[in-house]
Amino acid sequence: MNQYKYAARHIDPVDREIVSEAEARQLTLTKPPGSLGMLEEIGNRLAGVAQRCPPPIPLNPHVVVFAGDHGVHGQGVTPWPQAVTVQMVANFLSGGAAINAISRQVGATVTVVDAGVAADLTPSEGLVMGKVRYGSADISLEPAMTILEAEAALDLGVSVAVELIDSGTDLLVCGDMGIANTTASAAIISYFCKTDPSVTTGRGTGIDDPTLARKISVIETAIERASVRPGLSDDPVAVLSELGGLEIGAIAGFILGAASRRIPVIVDGVISLAGALIANEIAPLAAEYMFAGHLSIEPGAGIAIGHLKLKPILKLDMRLGEGTGAAMAIPVLQSAARLLGEMATFESSGVSEA
């Protein structure tokens, strides 16, 4: 059996009894009820995720940057050359990218996974050589990948998640790199959220009006092309194969792997959200393990977060990707867990209640 199928079948709901126990515990802590806002909601859900109240503090977070190239790059949807994907992988590995600086600050480790970069990469510490194929095909003309390739991408993500969890990682953070990947992501978000590409599509890394118009038109064409495939709407793996994103498929698998092991996973921008939507279609319970770290200013982000019934934790006007928004939310999750575990109660401290 494919690993992603196995993972999807082994996702239990977040433990609602433990969530209730956490909610009750919040009321005993030395603060006015509800005064920690989202930190309480997050802490309670972390307890349900871990089936433990108070929840363990996730002190071993790991950011995984999934890299892949996109055949749709040939349609002129971005001013950035495709070679930047490879160059940025090297930048991640030498510690010079934004995600590296943020991860150093918040105490997270960074691993890069080649899910489908369109060039051969040199093996290196911190790089998982998981290439499924050399970039996706041009989704405006043909499916991004075969079903077998889509499944391989999903399996890759699961195996990365499971190996990290087996090595002690207690918080997974989704990151992405791939020139033109906001095009595939907007297509996937449009498809699953039934929202017009003109609404979901943004300027990605920064594009002008003609490029934006071209990008929207390319996405419309891709969705129209894919939609003639029989049974597409009931088959998220087929949607991935039509509109992906090798790194998007790997992110979807990564999330399924995390959820199957009851480990929280932070998503942020449109690429990891596209992967999150696929994971959610394959196994709806997976969404219970997701935390939306940051609301990207890419318009598809808010739409996808709403569809997943999540609430963004940070809103810092970021639109970089790499998992930067998700990584910035790590201290929030850690603090939420710590508050639930370490705060004194009214009873233990002798503080009077209102």
Next chain:
Amino acid sequence: MNQYKYAARHIDPVDREIVSEAEARQLTLTKPPGSLGMLEEIGNRLAGVAQRCPPPIPLNPHVVVFAGDHGVHGQGVTPWPQAVTVQMVANFLSGGAAINAISRQVGATVTVVDAGVAADLTPSEGLVMGKVRYGSADISLEPAMTILEAEAALDLGVSVAVELIDSGTDLLVCGDMGIANTTASAAIISYFCKTDPSVTTGRGTGIDDPTLARKISVIETAIERASVRPGLSDDPVAVLSELGGLEIGAIAGFILGAASRRIPVIVDGVISLAGALIANEIAPLAAEYMFAGHLSIEPGAGIAIGHLKLKPILKLDMRLGEGTGAAMAIPVLQSAARLLGEMATFESSGVSEA
């Protein structure tokens, strides 16, 4: 000369040339221009604050919780007994409060300052015995304190800031504790922001409708009473003496002390914002050193932040005080500085530009 006057006269503007240098540097880093959103704005301002680009990463943050009691408590503006102020000081000192848990997570030290608790406290490590008087008077009936007491509170805050900075603290974080202190804060915010108390006043730690109506009425009475004082509008120290808050005065001084030493200071809820407004009236340049860590759901918070021309960093629906929202923003400021200092440039990394 009072220390606060000395500090106020020694606040220079944030260095605009260094801010411009930081803005230019951002464009050379391996990311699309502007894609780090607020992290870029924060990093650039930190450079200007420190007069160094890239700015130092503030790795020695210190949270100071200023505690004081409020005579207006007698008007029934809150269901919490006044004794909770003393009880919570003990909770801070034994590490059981929310601000302790968050500070442990983000690597900050916590100090408590008795600026005006209405009871004698036992000396303890981590407690500064700075009591100016035993709680403020009831502002609905008379001035909160004398001008000399207001000046003593301001001086206390300056001295706490300066001593911490001299001991290596590179980021100051304002915290507060004092039952009924949202009443005094809403009065000060209403006064300086010329906004009706019915708009600025919130439910504090959580009050019902009749208590809220009483609270608003008490604040209206206090402002009407204070406003007959000749020359009040030109004298922020007189406003503090009329409507303060001993801990609010100390927070104002703390901010002036930070700004006079070019050290960034994070404010969060309505109490530290009331202090920030006083600091801003005494020395308008002080606002350039302030960062609004979190937008409290107390309505006065957004009004005060707008008045100070700041932009809230986090919005986590918190309304606890203690400096919890400000402390949660510490990793954001640290990351912002680190990104500016540690990211590779396009030139150094060989990444192609768009």
